[in-house]
Amino acid sequence: MVETVTGTNRSAGVSYDEVLARDSHPVRDILRVTNPLPPGPTIVDPKVYYSREVHELEKERLWKRVWQMACHEDDIPNVGDAIKYDIADLSYIVVRSGEDQFHAFPNACLHRGRQIIHQDETSLRNFRCAFHGWAWSLEGELQEVPCHWDFPTVTKKSHSLPQVKVGRWGGFVFINPDPNCEPLEDFLGDIDAHMTHVPMDRRYKAVHVAKRLPCNWKVAHEAFAEAYHSIATHPTLLGSLGCANSKYDIFGNFSRALSAHLVGSPHVPKELAEHPYMDATPFTRQRHELTGNIYERVAQGRVKVTTTDNRVGYFDDRGNHLDGAKFHADIHLCNWVGGRLVEGMDELPSNVVTGDWADKRAKAASVRREALRPTLGDMMDEVSDAELLDPIYYSLFPNISPWGSFNQIFYRFRPYGDNPEECIHECLFMWPAPAGKPRPPAAKMQWLDLDDDYVDAPQLGHLSKVFNQDTLNLPYVQKGLHSLKEVIFANYGETKPRHFHMIYNQWMAKE
Numbered sequence: 001m002v003e004t005v006t007g008t009n010r011s012a013g014v015s016y017d018e019v020l021a022r023d024s025h026p027v028r029d030i031l032r033v034t035n036p037l038p039p040g041p042t043i044v045d046p047k048v049y050y051s052r053e054v055h056e057l058e059k060e061r062l063w064k065r066v067w068q069m070a071c072h073e074d075d076i077p078n079v080g081d082a083i084k085y086d087i088a089d090l091s092y093i094v095v096r097s098g099e100d101q102f103h104a105f106p107n108a109c110l111h112r113g114r115q116i117i118h119q120d121e122t123s124l125r126n127f128r129c130a131f132h133g134w135a136w137s138l139e140g141e142l143q144e145v146p147c148h149w150d151f152p153t154v155t156k157k158s159h160s161l162p163q164v165k166v167g168r169w170g171g172f173v174f175i176n177p178d179p180n181c182e183p184l185e186d187f188l189g190d191i192d193a194h195m196t197h198v199p200m201d202r203r204y205k206a207v208h209v210a211k212r213l214p215c216n217w218k219v220a221h222e223a224f225a226e227a228y229h230s231i232a233t234h235p236t237l238l239g240s241l242g243c244a245n246s247k248y249d250i251f252g253n254f255s256r257a258l259s260a261h262l263v264g265s266p267h268v269p270k271e272l273a274e275h276p277y278m279d280a281t282p283f284t285r286q287r288h289e290l291t292g293n294i295y296e297r298v299a300q301g302r303v304k305v306t307t308t309d310n311r312v313g314y315f316d317d318r319g320n321h322l323d324g325a326k327f328h329a330d331i332h333l334c335n336w337v338g339g340r341l342v343e344g345m346d347e348l349p350s351n352v353v354t355g356d357w358a359d360k361r362a363k364a365a366s367v368r369r370e371a372l373r374p375t376l377g378d379m380m381d382e383v384s385d386a387e388l389l390d391p392i393y394y395s396l397f398p399n400i401s402p403w404g405s406f407n408q409i410f411y412r413f414r415p416y417g418d419n420p421e422e423c424i425h426e427c428l429f430m431w432p433a434p435a436g437k438p439r440p441p442a443a444k445m446q447w448l449d450l451d452d453d454y455v456d457a458p459q460l461g462h463l464s465k466v467f468n469q470d471t472l473n474l475p476y477v478q479k480g481l482h483s484l485k486e487v488i489f490a491n492y493g494e495t496k497p498r499h500f501h502m503i504y505n506q507w508m509a510k511e
């Protein structure tokens, strides 16, 4: 148990403010802004994660009213390209209707309801329903009704497609089905002030992976919205992530977390923190940074665990005991070391770096600065170590997490079809586009189903292994919620989920 440093919103060890104070480059003021969520309700009814009634209410009170990211502009690069955006059992068309113009409509033919498009489309000249052939322009104006004489009440005025509001931010297309909604700009607030150095519209979608998960969309969203879970779920990150000393702030409809890289978790015992395990290899041999036990990959699905008092046990990649005198092992470290690998991961050499954390950060940031210089030029000299190294992650209500600065990650979480107990987790990599050049084309989405592994998308790199650890918990969370009376969130370390539920409750209560 690590002692709480009373009044400072952190565990013992280095605070994020101290990290910023020792940056080798000037730090932008926006990183120093402190705006914590005041203490308040931390209890959530588990039903919000599985009840059909809540799911139905979400459709009416949230999805039909809120601004939501439907696609990236580059997903539909040419006039006539259209995307079918589904949220729960609702479906919308988003179309590039002009060079720099987008329209959106409910995806339902105004005759007898067939979906106007049942897949993404390219280069359409108009929308023609495949059932009886009614047709609309890309702007939604009714163009043609076969045997129009038989529908005396049907006119352009009465049967043009209902318009869904469209907004644009950072190269993304947002929609809002509520005709009386506030402008997207008001909903976003001052989020642009946070997208420093490389704003979202200067980035391009280099990777897009979508994975179906056996849990509610909020369960998945919240699992990726705090660093507190790193202590138990990501033992491999403890040596390098100041998890429990992350800084959390809220700003209107969005929140953020800043976690220090290369500082080390305050939960790592002193004797282990002072003696790094020099034989570690990134994916095949690791020390558990809380216990000191060594986990080694023998083969896929077989992990040898050696305790500090030299007992040995063998486990599968789910932490199940196979043989030996040690009977229990950490499921997440077994999964990391014994689970499937992306090709080449098993040959990576030791990468243990030693030294003072501020020096390690300055060196690592300098490597990153030079790697980005050919793309972004000398602006790199103005970028702090923090922006180059740290997970700085934002969450915009209700369901996206665009990471800031030079972090490429961008998440979206949606219900999977009409099932409140399944969702889609999407991970996009938004890389900086070369300075002065147009954005490269957007990556196509790769779909991973329930039984697929994130390493089936090797373009995710080491994050595929991190996501496997994260999502290992989720089916058990979803099951456990059915037997739980109340969910409790930490006052500070779970600021982001608390902030989410604060706004969510307001939307769900609005008639």
Ligand code: FES
Binding pocket: 109, 110, 111, 112, 113, 114, 129, 130, 131, 132, 133, 134
């Ligand atoms: S249902 Fe679309 S034209 Fe009949």
Ligand SMILES: [Fe+2]
Binding pocket: 223, 224, 229, 233, 234, 466, 470
């Ligand atoms: Fe995680």
